Amino acid sequence: MGRYIARRLIQVPLVLVVVSLMTFLITRATPGDPVQIMLGMQTSKEAAEAMRKEFNLDRSLPEQYVLWLGKVVSGDLGRSIRLNDPVTTLLAERLPVSLQLAAAGMAFALLVSIPLGVAAALRRNSWIDYLCTGYTVAGFAIPNFGLALILIYVFSIRLDWLPITGIGTAEQLSGGVWTYVKPFIIPAIALGTLQTAILTRLLRSSMIDVLSQDYMRTARAKGLMPATVVVVHALKNAMIPFVTMAAIQFGYMIGIQVTIEYIFAVPGMGSAVLNAVVNRDFPVIQGFTLVIAAFFLFANILADLLYALLDPRIRY
């Protein structure tokens, strides 16, 4: 196990170098000059040249990349061309928000998908199974921004139960638990519904598969309580692919928050990357992409480790 973890961890920087190189090349190949965007048309050539020099944009592409990579190794991700803030500062502000939103979305997905998936598997072809199927189809079909608007209309506008905005505000951070939690509820549901559908369907099929195994018949024959059979013998085994998928989806959710962030005014990573792409803010694009890629990689490693923990047959 230790050697496996070490091998996987050694791969991480290599993958990140490849990701960063590709990001670097794509940003440079895309038409658009961040200095022009920043300064507009009514500026002097000297001002543009000074800014290019400041951000090393006057150097050759290989030089730019090597300089950037060298700083990254020392923990410096550069400075935003548009915002003038260090990328690490932006990350420090936005990464926790994105992680919290992704965690909230995943919490919603787990809370719904585990009971629903289990119930649907245990009661195949019953109304609960049809409900599960209908929910997963709807979850796949409804885009998160559309669902977000429906939820806003119902829970914020009509019922006035939940706020539309508020994540990351001083008011939220200085209030009590409910003040802190409530702005997350609608965005988390809108963000997590697709993952709920994915996980519910996966758990249902996995449970059905496990329930048909011989050892399940043995467990029941031993006279174990039905709940014990389901939770200890069936669910634990069915959770193996589920946990793997949940970990991967968590990494994925960090990167797909952008529309939710836009609608709910969440100051997370997605909206920062979107603005950076629009404004060709190279340091932010590169820095944030690197961090998102790192999260995805670590989520995958975590999934593999959980896989081994849940299934003793698996050895690395």
Next chain:
Amino acid sequence: MSKLSRSSSGQSVTRRGFTAGMIGSGLILGTGRAPALAQGRRDLRVGVWGGEFGNLSPVIRFDIQGGLVLYNIFDNLVEIDFAKRSIEPMLALEWANPDPLTWRIKLREGVKWQKGFGEFTADDVVYTWNFHLESKSFQVGTALFPIDTVKADGKHVVEVKTKQPFGAFPGVTMGYGGTMISARAHKEMGNQAYSATPVGNGAFQIESKRGAEIVLAKNPDYWKPGLPKMDRIVYRAIPDSTTRLQALLKNELDFVTHPDPKEVAAVRRNANFVVNSTPGWAWDYQQFNLKKPDMPYHNKLVRQAISYAIDREAIVKEIYYGEAIATDNQIPAGYMAFRAPMLRYPKNGDLKKAKELMAQAGVRGYEVEVITSDKDWLRKELELVAAMVSQIGITYKIKNMDMGGYNNLWLNQRFDQVLEDITLVAPDPDATSWWFLHSRGTASGYNNPLMDTLLDGARSERDAAKREGMYHKIVDMTLDECPLIYHCNTNNIQVLNKNLKGYNPTPQEYLEKLDTIEWG
């Protein structure tokens, strides 16, 4: 000179986001709740557009949403009296132009920098302008280009030598370029830290900046007695206009800027909120690449025909829902030399005249690529304009691009035609004319020696009455030559809780001072 591109403000809207907004606006509007109780409140929650505020230092380029905050932290040397159309003293008490190349500025005494950084003096002005010049900042090309040298003459007098006579010095250099930084604070904090938490001399000082939220607190040492009225302002950058407006209607906010014009009519019907819609210092306009002599539009008769073919009132009505004013020229109301929004071309267009001009030009019809950015309103406007010019045989092949790609083509003159919008930042006709029409300033390649002479002459003339006459000539020539075709001045709109009093609406979208606003 003197524009802030409304594009680079983080306001860009994805197609998905736009769809969401469209659906949302249909679902949501008209459901505002009763405003929060006003008694005893001394705080204000403001929703502004954009995803983040970015830099807040006046010596580094800032976005519009950053400007909205920055101009409540800093006071300027001068301020604009929008009602009187005049430049009024603020931190500069008086100024004189003893000879064509010298400006002497007398500063207000007793103004303090926030957070104990001492008194505002002439040394701060010298430091700020020299910092701009030495760092070749964004304002050198727009406002500070005339400055040759600047020096302090005592503690409260600044003497500026200009490279050339510059009649627009009070409005442009002291106006747009007149936001000073504290020399001591800037040196101690460094440029980077100062841009995040600047030390100003305005009504409010920065308390915190985190993500998309900035909190300002009352400056206890503010030089204007009795101001500001509020103890605290919380600014939140909310990119989606529907979310921003709905947060106001749900009392999560008290004041919002830049609502979507299509949603304004519904809010007007809600008695709990007040809509300020002020004809703004912002244009929508078409621009031609005149460095392409083979293009049919190189003939000015064709450009005139296009201008006649445009129904500007329809643009105002269909795209801006009435929250704009049709215009055919570059001088908006409130500027020196303003005469009227429409001077030559009919508001509703004149197709007959347009067709006559096309015939006179010998052009039967042609195709041309017209680019615009991914701003929703410009995309729709361009589709409408394309339908209008199709009636005189011109086919606009529309190309919508994201801001980076669009700017790449536009600023490098790799386009045929563009539709663009712009916010004007300096209250002087030089700002609305020189950069757009001078052969050394324009992105359109317009090169007319007579126009250059007029522009340079108006720029260096110090007599206001003479300048006004010169700008009338410049406008008349622009209307005849049509290197740019203006469509409308879009309104600057805010929606606020009806219990808020004392706010003075302005036509300038980033210059919204909140020192006089209070709960009534």
